[in-house]
Amino acid sequence: MHAPPTDSATLPTQQSALEEETVAQPSTESRSAVTWWIWALAGALFFTYMALSLRLHQRMLTNAFDLGIFEQIVRSYANGQLPVSEVKGPDFPIFGDHVSPVLALLAPLYWLWPSPSALLVAQAALIAASVLPLTAWARRTLGTMAAVLIGLGYGLSWGIASTLGAEFHEVAFAAPLVAFSVTALGTGRLRAAVFWALPLVLVKEDLGLTVAAIGLLVAKRGERKLGIITALCGLVGTLVAMLVVLPAFDPSGSFGRLLWLGNTGGGESSVGDLLHSATIGLITPQAKSTTLLLLLAPTLFLALRSPLMWIALPTLLWRFASDYAFHWGTTHHYSLVLMPIVFAAFIDALVRRRPNPSSLRRYLAGSVAVTFLLLPQFPLWQLVQPATWRHNxxxxxxxxxxxxxxxxxxxxxxxxxxxxxxxxxxxxxxxxxxxxxxxxxxxxxxxxxxxxxxxxxxxxxxxxxxxxxxxxxxxxxxxxxxxxxxxxx
Incomplete structure (x- = not known):
């Protein structure tokens, strides 16, 4: 055997290759479990989320729709009953509105703390937990500083802020499930990706479509049988919820409509209306284009370079095809499930590009800059406003x-x-x-x-x-x- 040449002509090439490998795979030591600072980051975000949510409730800025409804649902579970909401109507069975049996998991917490504040704290914890897998993945593949900036960018992103400003919603359970699933998918742990994805069918009826998208990517990446079964489970979960459970429990008996027709009860849609929704209607009115722009801007549009972005497609399609205007924009909780997908795609795109350290720093600085420029437009900014803490x-x-x-x-x-x-x-x-x-x-x-x-x-x-x-x-x-x-x- 001959030793490899070490003349000066080959040294720059070897050094460049080493730098690229360092960006993608920093070190063996960095593959260890989630370090203390990642937990500290998630903990700090948890207290931030909790402070905003509880302060809004203390100031009587929460509403019957939706915090009142969700507390009545959890209270029903805590009392050992099928979930009903008096706010929706006298003894209204909530499975006639949305299929979210995952809310039963909050019953033990409600036994200990029968208050809407318990739901707000639980939501803060669930969303903060979604920071862990994304930050840990970024640390293993891009380095500590990149992980800190991506963790902050995700944790302070507008989709999360809008959710916190909209009180409590069941999709809080989806945030960590999606984050762990897409992280596992991005790192090649396909069975783990399925393990985290399947419970999404218990969170809300539309999320079975997200499970189906994850299953198709799993199939494409080598686990063909597992991926197809996962996709079928997700699709069947959505169909059963939409076509069996919701019509069976809906007191009006009028829920026999497709998901993308919305929930405004505005009458029947013609074939022309559906064709319009499937084409021009997916990008107009302007609120839809604005949402797409703001969704991708924190990643400098690099997320589009990752196949993981396909997982966001079902949610974007049903939202933009809906006839309910709030589905189109950046307010409320509708973008929460998209944020972990977008930031996972951002990490995946950076790993695939293998930028040199200087380019990586520019990408990360741009991403953080966009996040902080958007921050004053969304509810987390209220935490630094004197009016938020003023006594009334x-x-x-x-x-x-x-x-x-x-x-x-x-x-x-x-x-x-x-x-x-x-x-x-x-x-x-x-x-x-x-x-x-x-x-x-x-x-x-x-x-x-x-x-x-x-x-x-x-x-x-x-x-x-x-x-x-x-x-x-x-x-x-x-x-x-x-x-x-x-x-x-």
Whole structure:
């Protein structure tokens, strides 16, 4: 055997190759388990998420739709019952609205802490947990500094911020499941990818399509049989939920429609409408294009270079084909499941490109810059606003009046009062057409600002209250714009 040449002409080539390999595979030592700082990063993000969510609730900025609904669901599970929501309608079976049996996992926590705050803390923990696999993967393949920046970019991304500003939703369970699954897929651990993906069918009915996309990628990467079975399980899960479970539980019997027709109940869609949704309608109105742009911008559009982005396609398709405008934009919780996919694709794209250290630093700096430029436009920015921490004496008045309502009573209350009553009363939304009629108690905030007022405008609400007081309700208390009524007799 002959020793390899070591003349000066070959040294730059060897050094360049070594640098490239260092970017993709930093060291054997870096393959160890998640290090303490990754846990610290996830912990810091958890406390950040929790602080925002709890403060919004303390300021009475959470709503009957959706925190009130979800607490009633979890409360049903905690009481050993099938989930119902009084906010949706009298004894409304929630499986007629969405199929999310995963929420039963929160029942033990609710036994210990029967409060909507328990749901908000659980959501913060679930989303923070999704940081772990992505950051650990970035550390193993791109180095520690890259992992820190990607972890921060993901943890502070607008999709997560929008979710936290929208109270609680069941898709919080999807965040860690998707993150662990796509990370395993990106690192070639195909069976682990399937293991993490399959529970998504229990989170929400549309996520079976995400499972199907993961299964197809697993099949393409070598585990053909496993991938096809996974894809079929995901597809069957969505079809059973949409065509069997939802119609069976929906009290109106009108849920026999396809997922992408939305949930506005706006009537039948023509063939022309469906063709439009499948073509031009996927990129118009402008909100859809804006969402796509903001989704890819934090990765400098490098995520498009990774096959992992195919996993985002089912969610994007049903959202943009929906007739429900909130599905199209960047508000609410609809982009949460996309964020771990996009950032996993970003990591995968960087590993595939094998940039030199200087290029890698530029990519990461650009990514972090985009994330921080977007941050003031989304709810996490509220944490640094003085108004978020300012004391409002009206809140104490509201709680003092609500304390006069006995446990177990039937109540109708204003939108933002409902989540403060769901843990101990049978509460529905005042002015909502489906609310239980003739409750024992009515509590209304008549001073709600115009931009937060729903479902009634001020004039309609005043007429309804005057009618109630003239007929069968007496005024128990009236203070600082809050009105508490009790049914006579």
């Amino acid at each position: 004496p009206r809140i104490a008045v509201a709680h003092r009046l609500m304390d006069r309502i006995p446990d177990g009573a039937t109540v109708q209350a204003s939108n933002q009062l409902v989540p403060h009553l769901t843990n101990r009363t049978s509460v529905s939304l005042y002015g909502w057409y489906a609310s239980r009629p003739n409750p024992e108690w009515i509590m209304v905030d008549t001073s709600v600002p115009l931009n937060l007022r729903w479902p009634q405008d001020a004039i309609t609400e005043r007429i309804a209250l005057d009618t109630a007081r003239a007929q069968q309700y007496r005024t128990v208390a009236e203070q600082d714009g809050f009105l508490l009524l009790n049914r006579r007799g």
